[in-house]
Amino acid sequence: MSKIQIFLMLTGYQLTWLMCVFGEILYKSSLPGLIFGILFLILAFSKAKNKKRYIYIVLSISFIGYLFDSILVNFKIYNFDTSLSFGFLPIWMLVLWPSFATLFDEVFVFLSKFKLIAILLSGSLGPLTYYSGSPLGLIEIKELPLFFILMIIFWILLMFFYLHFLLKLKFN
Numbered sequence: 807m808s809k810i811q812i813f814l815m816l817t818g819y820q821l822t823w824l825m826c827v828f829g830e831i832l833y834k835s836s837l838p839g840l841i842f843g844i845l846f847l848i849l850a851f852s853k854a855k856n857k858k859r860y861i862y863i864v865l866s867i868s869f870i871g872y873l874f875d876s877i878l879v880n881f882k883i884y885n886f887d888t889s890l891s892f893g894f895l896p897i898w899m900l901v902l903w904p905s906f907a908t909l910f911d912e913v914f915v916f917l918s919k920f921k922l923i924a925i926l927l928s929g930s931l932g933p934l935t936y937y938s939g940s941p942l943g944l945i946e947i948k949e950l951p952l953f954f955i956l957m958i959i960f961w962i963l964l965m966f967f968y969l970h971f972l973l974k975l976k977f978n
Contacts, residue, residue, distance in 0.1 A: 807912040811853070815913050818846040822905040826898040831942055834889045836898045843901025850908040858977040860911045866972060867907035867964070872899060874960050883956065884936075884947045910968055917965075918973055925965045932961030 807815075826839030854860035872895065879885055879894040888896035917924035933954055939945035947953045 807855075807915075812913050815850065815909060818850065819905050819909055822846050822902060826896075826902050827939065827942065827944055830888055830896065830898070831944060836888070836890045836896060839898035840901055843898065843905050846905055847901060847908070850905075850911075854911060856977050859975065860908075862975065862977065863911050863968075863972055864904050864907040867910055867968070868903040870964065870967070871903045871906070875899065875903075878953075878956060883949045883953050884945055886939075886945055887943060910972065914968070915973065918969055921969050924969060925962050928965035929958045929962040932964070933957035 822839065822843045825842040826836075829835050829838030851857065851860060876894045886896050888898075890897045892900055914924075936945065936957060937947070937954075940947050
């Protein structure tokens with residue numbers, strides 16, 4: 807993947823995140839995030855080199871992430887302040903998790919050379935991204951120490967799973 811394509815993928819995910827979060831905060835609407843996220847996912851899929859691998863990685867990461875978030879919300883570790891939910895989570899999480907997971911297909915591949923750094927970054931940046939929703943009023947963290955412990959463990963394990971299992975899968 808070229809540097810321009812990597813930049814566009816990272817930008818697409820960040821714009822999806824912004825549309826989801828600020829659509830909810832500014833307009834109390836899930837539509838901006840859903841619409842932009844769906845368009846980004848369609849574009850990312852159309853540009854994927856190995857569509858089977860792409861689908862497998864995106865669905866695996868998305869399912870794991872959505873399940874983890876649902877469990878923590880169910881146990882009232884944190885909660886989202888949103889206009890429309892699907893299960894326990896905001897409906898826009900249905901596009902946000904897959905949008906994030908697209909980065910694992912080809913963008914994060916370089917991390918396989920820096921496994922320890924990748925795991926440490928994942929364990930710190932993942933939880934901080936969630937925590938950033940708290941001052942914005944999007945997420946209410948009810949059990950702060952438990953929140954950070956579980957988030958750090960989850961993000962470390964997610965990156966480990968990616969680096970040691972998903973990256974090694976071959977699809978023809």
